[in-house]
Amino acid sequence: MSARALEEATGFLQHLLVFIFAAIPVIELLVVIPIAIGLEPGPVLTGVVAFAGNVLSMLGIA
Secondary structure (H helix, E strand, C coil), rough: CCHHHHHHHHHHHHHHHHHHHHCCCHHHHHHHHHHHHHHHHHHHHHHHHHHHHHHHHHHHHH
């Protein structure tokens, strides 16, 4: 489900989904990051957004 939603999203919504799904460790590594790198945002922005989502979820903020 997360892969399809990420592929169909565009612009800011795509970045938001990467941020949200990055808070789920297994899904982040196996699904979100590989798909997001191949889409619009590119690898650098994907890494930054995924890192932010992961860190904030670990701090209990997200």
